[in-house]
Amino acid sequence: MRPFAYHRPSTVAEALEATGTSTDVMYLGGGTNLIDLMRLGVVSPGTLVDVTRAAPATVEETPGGGLRVGAGVRNGDLAAHPLVRRGYPMLAEAVLAGASGQLRNMATVGGNLLQRTRCAYFQDVSKPCNKRSPGTGCPARAGDHRNLAILGHSDSCVATHPSDMAVALAALGAQVHVEGPGGAHVVPMPGLHRLPGDEPDRDTVLAPGELITAVELPPPRPGGRSRFRKARDRASFSFAVVSVAAVLEVDGGVVRDCRIALGAVAHVPWRAEAAETALRGAPATEEEFGRAADAELAAARPLPLNRFKVALARNLLVRVLADLAEAR
Amino acid sequence: MKGDANTTYDDAAPAPITVDLQLSVNDQLYPVTVDTRETLLDTLRGRLDLTGAKKGCDHGQCGACTVLVDGRRVVSCLTLTVSVDDRTITTVEGLGSGGALHPLQKAFIDHDALQCGFCTPGQLCSAAGVLAEAAAGWPSLVTPRSPPGAGPEAAGCSHDPAAPPHDPAARALPDGPPEPVRLGEEEIRERMSGNLCRCGAYPGIVAAIAEVAR
Numbered sequence: 199m200r201p202f203a204y205h206r207p208s209t210v211a212e213a214l215e216a217t218g219t220s221t222d223v224m225y226l227g228g229g230t231n232l233i234d235l236m237r238l239g240v241v242s243p244g245t246l247v248d249v250t251r252a253a254p255a256t257v258e259e260t261p262g263g264g265l266r267v268g269a270g271v272r273n274g275d276l277a278a279h280p281l282v283r284r285g286y287p288m289l290a291e292a293v294l295a296g297a298s299g300q301l302r303n304m305a306t307v308g309g310n311l312l313q314r315t316r317c318a319y320f321q322d323v324s325k326p327c328n329k330r331s332p333g334t335g336c337p338a339r340a341g342d343h344r345n346l347a348i349l350g351h352s353d354s355c356v357a358t359h360p361s362d363m364a365v366a367l368a369a370l371g372a373q374v375h376v377e378g379p380g381g382a383h384v385v386p387m388p389g390l391h392r393l394p395g396d397e398p399d400r401d402t403v404l405a406p407g408e409l410i411t412a413v414e415l416p417p418p419r420p421g422g423r424s425r426f427r428k429a430r431d432r433a434s435f436s437f438a439v440v441s442v443a444a445v446l447e448v449d450g451g452v453v454r455d456c457r458i459a460l461g462a463v464a465h466v467p468w469r470a471e472a473a474e475t476a477l478r479g480a481p482a483t484e485e486e487f488g489r490a491a492d493a494e495l496a497a498a499r500p501l502p503l504n505r506f507k508v509a510l511a512r513n514l515l516v517r518v519l520a521d522l523a524e525a526r
Numbered sequence: 527m528k529g530d531a532n533t534t535y536d537d538a539a540p541a542p543i544t545v546d547l548q549l550s551v552n553d554q555l556y557p558v559t560v561d562t563r564e565t566l567l568d569t570l571r572g573r574l575d576l577t578g579a580k581k582g583c584d585h586g587q588c589g590a591c592t593v594l595v596d597g598r599r600v601v602s603c604l605t606l607t608v609s610v611d612d613r614t615i616t617t618v619e620g621l622g623s624g625g626a627l628h629p630l631q632k633a634f635i636d637h638d639a640l641q642c643g644f645c646t647p648g649q650l651c652s653a654a655g656v657l658a659e660a661a662a663g664w665p666s667l668v669t670p671r672s673p674p675g676a677g678p679e680a681a682g683c684s685h686d687p688a689a690p691p692h693d694p695a696a697r698a699l700p701d702g703p704p705e706p707v708r709l710g711e712e713e714i715r716e717r718m719s720g721n722l723c724r725c726g727a728y729p730g731i732v733a734a735i736a737e738v739a740r
């Protein structure tokens with residue numbers, strides 16, 4: 199591991215100043231992904247700016263009836279927070295479905311959003327990888343891609359984004375608050391992450407030196423019911439093979455509105471807009487849910503070893519919607 | 527400075543950057559000079575002679591290195607030592623008090639909750655964290671959707687597919703501190719899933735924790 203300088207500022211302004219626009223400086227949250235990747239040699243910053251004291255670590259109600267979650271809030275605290283459990287139980291579920299109790303106590307909201315892919319080639323510096331070393335190729339395409347993308351991938355990269363929390367935030371339409379050398383701005387989820395295209399080394403739309411300061415949740419939708427479900431290879435402490443986050447509003451047996459996101463199927467938390475469009479105004483029946491899932495997955499381009507994920511995504515989505523509808 | 531922390535460094539790389547700090551471990555202050563790259567696990571084992579925490583994977587995947595930082599369980603293999611100089615650290619060596627075993631340690635012995643013992647210090651520290659989290663009312667993925675006293679649809683988790691989904695609009699959790707969560711076998715298994723045991727001593731581990739939680 200390359201030696202690095204360590205700073206621990208206590209304010210956002212100090213953190214931004216310590217970082218500037220340098221790509222040699224990285225923010226450190228809980229370190230559960232970054233320290234691992236540094237040890238593996240995947241990234242080797244010359245300076246770490248620990249933002250666990252600088253980034254806000256509170257959960258506050260906004261004047262509009264939503265919640266503002268500081269980027270420094272630990273995942274465990276987020277899932278246990280009464281306001282989150284009350285108004286956004288799907289988000290609590292997604293967070294609790296991820297990693298382990300120890301890791302959730304360490305991981306921050308900002309770091310969770312910006313964790314890197316679990317693609318095995320990305321993590322192995324003895325292998326080529328366009329995401330880690332642009333232009334070297336993508337061995338996953340012809341190699342092990344069982345758990346990689348079925349939607350939105352490119353010739354240069356078929357990686358998936360591993361965060362469960364981000365899938366719930368995408369379905370909720372959360373706003374990510376960012377501050378950086380160029381000022382402050384807000385990025386609506388799922389717009390934080392980007393598809394790989396020709397630049398798979400860029401996971402997100404953030405510019406160098408930009409810090410996530412908070413995530414803002416819109417007010418809970420009256421009449422909306424929500425759920426996060428995750429299919430994985432073992433019952434606990436395992437990354438998603440496919441996940442679904444959905445908010446459904448049914449009125450008189452008809453879908454009034456819905457917001458759906460799929461996880462572990464793409465380079466981004468995948469907002470299922472085609473399925474949403476197919477569902478709005480449709481009868482809330484399992485048949486229609488299946489039709490909506492098919493509309494979404496018509497765009498799927500599975501790879502030889504992950505064909506099963508298309509059927510898995512369909513079944514999981516139909517199950518989640520049916521459960522949400524039946525509970526009325 | 528004694529011992530050699532076993533993080534591997536590239537000799538051709540630029541000179542290490544070191545920091546002088548004080549670590550508070552098991553109610554004792556240790557002045558140490560550490561490389562910024564050093565993890566808490568390597569500092570504990572290599573410099574402080576506290577070899578209870580074990581290095582199973584060094585990637586956050588096994589839980590053998592679990593310690594408590596300010597009373598919360600974390601994996602010390604992904605914790606930088608420089609990042610916890612202002613924290614209070616408890617390792618398995620400090621779990622009991624005044625020479626007496628911690629109730630969890632006693633229960634682990636009573637329930638044969640180990641074979642080789644390699645995972646045990648991590649299991650014990652993790653279990654201590656679980657007891658505190660449950661007492662504070664923290665849910666897990668298998669905690670019923672409607673904890674006692676909560677509104678019909680509030681909170682809870684998605685584990686049971688037959689359970690009714692909840693209503694985001696129903697802000698019905700009572701005010702005040704959340705109720706403690708009762709730790710049955712399913713809760714313990716889910717909450718302890720970050721601690722692997724290659725010997726498969728899980729039944730004893732679950733029974734030991736359940737006994738202390740009662």
Ligand SMILES: Cc1cc2nc3c(=O)[nH]c(=O)nc-3n(C[C@H](O)[C@H](O)[C@H](O)COP(=O)(O)OP(=O)(O)OC[C@H]3O[C@@H](n4cnc5c(N)ncnc54)[C@H](O)[C@@H]3O)c2cc1C
Nearest residue numbers: 227228229230231232296297306308309310312361362410
């Ligand atoms: C064994 C294991 C199992 C796991 N299982 C799951 C799982 O099932 N589901 C899941 O979703 N996740 C899982 N994870 C991943 C875990 O959730 C992430 O590692 C964690 O959320 C990252 O948060 P952190 O604060 O530790 O980030 P760090 O590791 O500190 O940082 C991650 C990245 O974010 C950047 N960063 C951190 N904070 C900010 C900020 N405020 N602004 C800008 N940049 C920032 C860092 O520079 C770095 O690039 C697992 C991890 C491990 C080790």
Ligand code: SF4
Nearest residue numbers: 317327336355356357
């Ligand atoms: S899928 Fe992406 S991350 Fe994985 S090897 Fe290919 S380029 Fe690298």
Ligand code: FES
Nearest residue numbers: 582583584589603
């Ligand atoms: S050694 Fe830390 S989790 Fe395995």
Ligand code: FES
Nearest residue numbers: 641643723724725
């Ligand atoms: S007792 Fe041997 S690994 Fe758990």
